[in-house]
Amino acid sequence: MHIDVERYLNRFNVLPEVRTAVSQIPKMFINGDFTDGQATGTKAVMEPSTGQQLTEVLLGSTADVDAAVASARATFDSGIWSRMAPNERQNILLKLADLMERDADILAQIETIDNGKAIGPCKDFDVLGSADLFRFMAGWATKIEGATKSLSVPGDFFSYTLREPIGVVAAIAPWNWPLNMSAWKIAAPLAAGCTIVLKTAAMTPLSMTYFARLTQEAGFPPGVLNIVTGEGSVIGDYLARHPGVDKVSFTGSTEVGKSVALAAASHLVPATLELGGKSPMVVFEDTNLDDLAEATRWSIYFNAGQNCSAGSRLYLHRSIFDDGVKAIKDKIAALSVCAGLDPACDVGPVISQGAQQSIGRYLEMGKRDGDVIFGGDLPEGPGYFVNPTLIALDDNTHPLVQEEIFGPVLVAVPFDEEEEVIAMANDNAYGLGASVWSENGARAQRVSRQLQSGSVWINCHDVIDSATAFGGVKQSGYGKDLGREQLEAVLITKTITMQL
Known part of the structure; x- marks a missing residue:
């Protein structure tokens, strides 16, 4: 850590937990454990208020993405999360929100040091707003339902639909809202029963490392949330086109969003893209x-x-x-x-x-x-x-x-x-x-x-x-984050018909 950054942290008496978090190279989080994986090196993470180096971030490899996707897939297929009783899944997400609120000052300081944004609004909007989103989506875990159908074909049939989690979600978060946009990417899929591979922005990896520890404390089974770090051009593109992924959710620039859309389309995976704006x-x-x-x-x-x-x-x-x-x-x-x-x-x-x-x-x-x-x-x-x-x-x-x-x-x-x-x-x-x-x-x-x-x-x-769907048209992308509408993108409809 550069001496100017050290003086900056001392000037504002950051919390001990924060000093520890920002002084270490953040590890990846795969199958419930923190790991260096098979990183190819590191890259400097700069502190924007001083313009000096804060720490480094691991440059994850495609092998790390493979490991994270395999972990998410095995956990999803096991049913430990996807078939967990809805109220149990709801309660774990509510516990996570409580922990975020408990550690709001820690998370806000980490986010501010990493991203540069003003500390007061960061706590109110980024941290507590994210906790609110997890609470909102937790409530939907117990309210996912299908419907019975009246058929007109000859014969006597009983037909109904089920809404089931889509599977493994690849979430790619931007640097401008590292914690908040990650929450936007993962809260609804988690409530639906999906598992996650999250790629954080290389410039702002710190808050989600601390967040991963909170998921452990909240009782998330290993493999439900996996986090990889590194360059988007290397592991972000690889994750978006990974054959083990069932859904891609991306927030970032329009230029990169177009490449993400092509990567997801290469194996017919639906994508939600929240891109640029004017x-x-x-x-x-x-x-x-x-x-x-x-x-x-x-x-x-x-x-x-x-x-x-x-x-x-x-x-x-x-x-x-x-x-x-x-x-x-x-x-x-x-x-x-x-x-x-x-x-x-x-x-x-x-x-x-x-x-x-x-x-x-x-x-x-x-x-x-x-x-x-x-x-x-x-x-x-x-x-x-x-x-x-x-x-x-x-x-x-x-x-x-x-x-x-x-x-x-x-x-x-x-x-x-x-x-x-x-x-x-x-x-x-x-x-x-x-x-x-x-x-x-x-x-x-x-x-x-x-x-x-x-x-x-x-x-x-x-x-x-949290209740209002958000997403754009034209070059701002397609699909929705937030609201009940986001759940539609992480659930599949299965029709079951039985002859009586």
């Missing part, structure tokens, strides 16, 4: 601008803009354009940009130097072609920080409006008419999230129905709950 916020002249400004604070500026559904395209009615950008400017001017462990932190660093530099190129574009209302620069000093930025543009075709920047950069574009803004909002490759802002309920409903998006929020943005 979510519009359509704001009419009768909007409460204070509410709008607060929503941007928790959407595009929370997690330093590293959120696929963040409201990153702001369409403001021309009559309120100046007032709207002023309200948002005042909001973001009050945000504190600092190290994630600092209790005062509102906006932490982005994940890496490469991400910081990529965002910086967009900022230069904004200075050249638009009007920088606030921010627009990279602060000096250590760490991968980007100042919260608001840029005004009057060109819907500009790359700042069309491309996913994945940083704390909001682009404001004026519009005049309802039909005009609907066309502008839909003129984009992505379709993950969108919001409509108006006190006119009929207009808000009318516009919401015309937006090409998997989720639409009215007078709010990024309001996500």
Whole structure:
């Protein structure tokens, strides 16, 4: 661990369990045991607030994926989890949620050190939100049911359907929400009776290592959850096309998602893909601008803009354009940009130097072609920080409006008419999230129905709950996480017909 990281941890008095977790090379978790497996080496894990090395991660091999899939397959076929009494499976998942809540401070500190996000929201949303999801999905374990069928064919038959777990689920999680997105990938399959092989992001492997210990304490049978670490281009692709996998669930970039889809299709395995986004916020002249400004604070500026559904395209009615950008400017001017462990932190660093530099190129574009209302620069000093930025543009075709920047950069574009803004909002490759802002309920409903998006929020943005299905259209992917709808993707329907 670099001396600057050591000083950072000492400054904020991290918990002893956290210091242990972040100082060790995280092991893989296969068949209930932590192991180095047959790793081909290690890769540095950087701490974003200091820009220095934190630890290393094992570069797992295809042999490790084979071992993890074999463990998941043997456990699934044994029935120890898939045929466990539903209320027993429910109770184990509830125990896991209790343990996550008990260790919420530990998990939040690990996640913040590994990813850089602000510690307060990390505990509330990432950790406790994940615990809530496990509780929500645990309840479904006892509510999976089939149906009887009335047949019209000649004869006397009794026909019914069963809903059964699909089998081994390959879950590939992103670096921007290491714990939370892993929970999104695995909670529903676990409730249904599936077993899991989870690949964590190489940049952020630490929180799921600690989580694995909690599954042991909760009473998970060995092989129910298996975790492999390493490069996506090596073991992620291999896992997605593995013949021992029955379902693939991926969250990440659209470019990588397309390769995952092809890998899964190579052996006819269904995939759920939650990919990129460039979510519009359509704001009419009768909007409460204070509410709008607060929503941007928790959407595009929370997690330093590293959120696929963040409201990153702001369409403001021309009559309120100046007032709207002023309200948002005042909001973001009050945000504190600092190290994630600092209790005062509102906006932490982005994940890496490469991400910081990529965002910086967009900022230069904004200075050249638009009007920088606030921010627009990279602060000096250590760490991968980007100042919260608001840029005004009057060109819907500009790359700042069309491309996913994945940083704390909001682009404001004026519009005049309802039909005009609907066309502008839909003129984009992505379709993950969108919001409509108006006190006119009929207009808000009318516009919401015309937006090409998997989720639409009215007078709010990024309001996500365990009960609400989440997923996109167009280049944002297909399939749903969360809600009852996610269970449909991890259950198969078997029809049984008996002649009486």
